[in-house]
Amino acid sequence: MTRGARFKVALIGASGLLGRAVANELAAATQWQVVRTAFRHGDVNTVTLDIRDEGAVRAFISEQVPDAIVVAAAERRPDVCENDPALARALNVDALRFIASAAKDIGSWVLSISTDYVFDGTRPPYRPDDAPNPLNAYGRSKLDGEQALLRSGAQACVLRLPLLYGPVIDWGESAVTSLTPAIVESARGETPAMMDAWATRYPTFTPDVAVVIRQLLMRHEIGESVNGVTHWSGDEPMTKFDIAQTIARVLNIDARITAQHKPVDATPRPRNCHLASDVLEDLKIGQRTPFEAAIRAVMQNWPRPTTSL
Template sequence: MFKVAVIGASGLLGRAVVRELAVDSAFEVVPTAFRHGGGATRVLDVRDAQAVQAFVDREAPNAIVLAAAERRPDVCEHDPAAARALNVDAVRNVAAAARQHGAWVLSISSDYVFDGTAPPYLADATPNPLNAYGRSKLDGERALLEGADASENALVLRLPLLYGPVSASTSGWHESAVTSLVPAVVASSQPGAPAAPMDAWATRYPTFTPDVAFVIRELLLRCADGEPVRGIAQWSGNEPMTKFDIAERLAQTLGVPARLQAQPAPTDSTPRPRDCHLDSSRLEALGIGRRTPFDAAIRAVIDAFQREGGKA
């Protein structure tokens, strides 16, 4: 059986990966979380090099999926040292420990390594991040791939804006920048409420975490078959949307008469790229990939959240 450690298994993407792998008898899954363990989930602070080494020594996984990260651009901008500890140093810790055991490592990166001026971006396009988050993710890529030995047994998987099933018992709607718009959309539909301002400047490509988890499972199967994908790959949804567009689609799905105000110029204090569309052709050429239409996926997310008792 092929043993896979999923680091950051309590997060939005990590949960999807664990669910996807759990139904495949080819895998033995060892999930980790930063704070809350229990059951099969081990507690692991990935920033602690000794703890990471001890974990890898003990579990001896065949592959590691590193999904833990500081993904909030504003947080990274205000505390770049803390962001680098998770997005760069932690990657280096995992890479070093994995190398000793010959484990393949898949580390998640971001479309924000690009400046958004010349999409679509091929995997070998020159990065030029605009903010501390993008710089930390780019340095994390380099931490994983630096040295011939590392690059021979590792893959950076760049992803854009993610959304997926959220839990009312954790961060709820705010776990993704897509679903975090739901409360504002609903509030704007109330009688007498002001219109909700929504960015109509930057183009995003919302990508469903169960689809990414499917891609990761396919990559792990190739690794288990002795044909690991190495270097840098990218996966992205193919429906371009601004936040304003996303909010309109959310309102339609929720069935509420939202009042939305399009903002044609950027208003974020942290600089963000305008359009970082990632080219996914490398994985597509390998026959790897799945894209769930946004309307169907967001309907499933909202329905599941509401069944759990969550409210907008």
């Protein structure tokens, strides 16, 4: 970065669940120049960009010349990836290769978001150097994307994250908030909500992740970049059954929730992919909001999201 120049960040995927949290954090806590992109929701403050279009990606990065690029755009729905592996590869692998190549050309650092689903969930907790073994197309595509980035020669960091939740514009944006309609309906009728009590997840609040990303960017700005693979995770083990009970308590409704103790998803999912976060913790990076406090803040907007209850 030129002496005296303003640090510039390209935030790719700024309209999504995590991207919005990162955009808000950087606007509130830094004086950086942040250029945001979105696939469909471009506006006067956001560049419309289809990351599947290599020419458009290269043009955007060469025109903007950011010091750092945060890639929060992806296809993250396991069932969609399983049914449309070509789409998963286009968004999670090929697009990252385009971004990495263009970033290498200008010397930009890339921070890309990956997932705990690169692991099979049989031997937690997982450290960054543990061998991946994804069980589904989503995990495989994200692992392939990691490898495409790290083998590109660009300065890069892969930040693996678990189940995310945060302020939503639609209940379906997160597998946490997507449980809400069934929870509410169970309190209205006679049919209980069946909730998975088999898989253990570590729900992680997007505003907390945004702080982690800001801190990683700050280290890059001062020449102390974290490169390679690293992990961040919430620290409360919860099944969807546990999550649903907490949501019902926060909403103060008498929900009827039944535990499902065997996996029922059509797409295979790992049982417990707890990510060890000690590498970032040792660098004094991180923030964790207790789940009940965070989901209470999210639910204060209930039923504002567009999915009707």
